[in-house]
Amino acid sequence: xxxxxxxxxxxxxxxxxxxxxxxxxxxxxxxxxxxxxxxxxxxxxxxxxxxxxxxxxxxxxxxxxxxxxxxxxxxxxxxxxxxxxxxxxxxxxxxxxxxxxxxxxxxxxxxxxxxxxxxxxxxxxxxxxxxxxxxxxxxxxxxxxxxxxxxxxxxxxxxxxxxxxxxxxxxxxxxxxxxxxxxxxxxxxxxxxxxxxxxxxxxxxxxxxxxxxxxxxxxxxxxxxxxxxxxxxxxxxxxxxxxxxxxxxxxxxxxxxxxxxxxxxxxxxxxxxxxxxxxxxxxxxxxxxxxxxxxxxxxxxxxxxxxxxxxxxxxxxxxxxxxxx
Amino acid sequence: xxxxxxxxxxxxxxxxxxxxxxxxxxxxxxxxxxxxxxxxxxxxxxxxxxxxxxxxxxxxxxxxxxxxxxxxxxxxxxxxxxxxxxxxxxxxxxxxxxxxxxxxxxxxxxxxxxxxxxxxxxxxxxxxxxxxxxxxxxxxxxxxxxxxxxxxxxxxxxxxxxxxxxxxxxxxxxxxxxxxxxxxxxxxxxxxxxxxxxxxxxxxxxxxxxxxxxxxxxxxxxxxxxxxxxxxxxxxxxxxxxxxxxxxxxxxxxxxxxxxxxxxxxxxxxxxxxxxx
Numbered sequence: 140x141x142x143x144x145x146x147x148x149x150x151x152x153x154x155x156x157x158x159x160x161x162x163x164x165x166x167x168x169x170x171x172x173x174x175x176x177x178x179x180x181x182x183x184x185x186x187x188x189x190x191x192x193x194x195x196x197x198x199x200x201x202x203x204x205x206x207x208x209x210x211x212x213x214x215x216x217x218x219x220x221x222x223x224x225x226x227x228x229x230x231x232x233x234x235x236x237x238x239x240x241x242x243x244x245x246x247x248x249x250x251x252x253x254x255x256x257x258x259x260x261x262x263x264x265x266x267x268x269x270x271x272x273x274x275x276x277x278x279x280x281x282x283x284x285x286x287x288x289x290x291x292x293x294x295x296x297x298x299x300x301x302x303x304x305x306x307x308x309x310x311x312x313x314x315x316x317x318x319x320x321x322x323x324x325x326x327x328x329x330x331x332x333x334x335x336x337x338x339x340x341x342x343x344x345x346x347x348x349x350x351x352x353x354x355x356x357x358x359x360x361x362x363x364x365x366x367x368x369x370x371x372x373x374x375x376x377x378x379x380x381x382x383x384x385x386x387x388x389x390x391x392x393x394x395x396x397x398x399x400x401x402x403x404x405x406x407x408x409x410x411x412x413x414x415x416x417x418x419x420x421x422x423x424x425x426x427x428x429x430x431x432x433x434x435x436x437x438x439x440x441x442x443x444x445x446x447x448x449x450x451x452x453x454x455x456x457x458x459x460x461x462x463x464x
Numbered sequence: 465x466x467x468x469x470x471x472x473x474x475x476x477x478x479x480x481x482x483x484x485x486x487x488x489x490x491x492x493x494x495x496x497x498x499x500x501x502x503x504x505x506x507x508x509x510x511x512x513x514x515x516x517x518x519x520x521x522x523x524x525x526x527x528x529x530x531x532x533x534x535x536x537x538x539x540x541x542x543x544x545x546x547x548x549x550x551x552x553x554x555x556x557x558x559x560x561x562x563x564x565x566x567x568x569x570x571x572x573x574x575x576x577x578x579x580x581x582x583x584x585x586x587x588x589x590x591x592x593x594x595x596x597x598x599x600x601x602x603x604x605x606x607x608x609x610x611x612x613x614x615x616x617x618x619x620x621x622x623x624x625x626x627x628x629x630x631x632x633x634x635x636x637x638x639x640x641x642x643x644x645x646x647x648x649x650x651x652x653x654x655x656x657x658x659x660x661x662x663x664x665x666x667x668x669x670x671x672x673x674x675x676x677x678x679x680x681x682x683x684x685x686x687x688x689x690x691x692x693x694x695x696x697x698x699x700x701x702x703x704x705x706x707x708x709x710x711x712x713x714x715x716x717x718x719x720x721x722x723x724x725x726x727x728x729x730x731x732x733x734x735x736x737x738x739x740x741x
Contacts, residue, residue: 362670399602401627
């Protein structure tokens, strides 16, 4: 058991991808996808991870699962350092950590029927035998509110929402403790999004799951998460509990992100202050000097261009990296 | 826009009046002069809508040359101005670039420049920001909104994002299974929806301004297949307020307030529904 009931601890994690150029394929730089990220997730907690595309959210998730060999830092799961594990040992831990993918169209093998998709991880990890297998698969189908007879159908026969349910059932098949949900509802229709969010919340309670919930939709993230981390260009710029983040956002980037989300009520929305960010996210190969957000920040002063702000605790459990706070 | 290919698509009836003229009866030739020049469209995915092997200035210039009969050189000059108008920095230099050299948000700006190029009276924006980030979404929608007020263009904004609708539109049409189920002014639709589907949609989205653990309203089931519509009201199998009449007869749009109509047999009772959910 880890200290303080932390199931995941990420310490100073770096993930650089080399940029190769020329006929000699010499390394000319790095894509700094994850640039010194630290956070913990407590057992039973849901941590939201938000940010614009290309900010390193998905890479962070994949690094935790050791799907990439990280450039530096440490990831512990239940107190055990995953970065030092290999082969069999890593595989045995992996069944406790699962991933739900973004695109339910691309993430299911079109040539496997739904039952095999859901049941495969149990066979890989040798968790069931013989008759038990079909029974377990049926049980998983019921768990995500699909009819067990649908197990013989192929992915193309399902709707987007049903496919995402299959993806969830597959993730649950090894009875994991920790699940990374990588944009699980972004590809779905509004009414279906709510069905999936509600399902994820129910499963979390019933099966005592811990989630890392990656998404760019801040209203969805707030709804499902206990705490939220905001990422910008490979770094976490603010982390705090969900209510605090939305009531009292401190980083100018968080404020801008929140104000960019319109509230689905015209009267309420009209009364909100709006901060419009200019420009796009800079390239992670050559991030700006100092605070990497300064070229787009409406509060930037000279020091922001030169010095990287320290990530410090400004309130109980409220961490932020900004010179102006 | 008459862009549905025939076969298999066929418009079996009705009228599309644009400035008093029925677009379904005009000749193909005439339609080509309207399409792009007077009615422009912004598509959902700029990456697949732009031609990858033409520089953006040539793509922009193309419709100008066709509709306004100007030369290539003038067209390119005009294209640079448009690229500037939609807020792409360093327009002179970037105009000769190809679509892949722009980010998704910038590509969508180019789509907008293209739609604006002939000063259309109407722009149809089909999910213009679905493939971009929230911050870029805000930039693009502000841009559309500014251009709309600057040039007096009418905009049809097609989207599933209820937040965008609340922030940017004057009137809302809610569609379900190929039919309008509710239509009205934005404020009325959000504050006093009169169709269970609209009510369900509004209640189902998480909102930043409401308590976090609020229970979301879940609309069960799936939208029906358009070739196998249920009898009666198409929403009735998913509607918690459906009565036997809803499964038999199809309700038509009926007025419920000023410029506000709903296609629901129980439209007069929706205030009671609101209190019970």
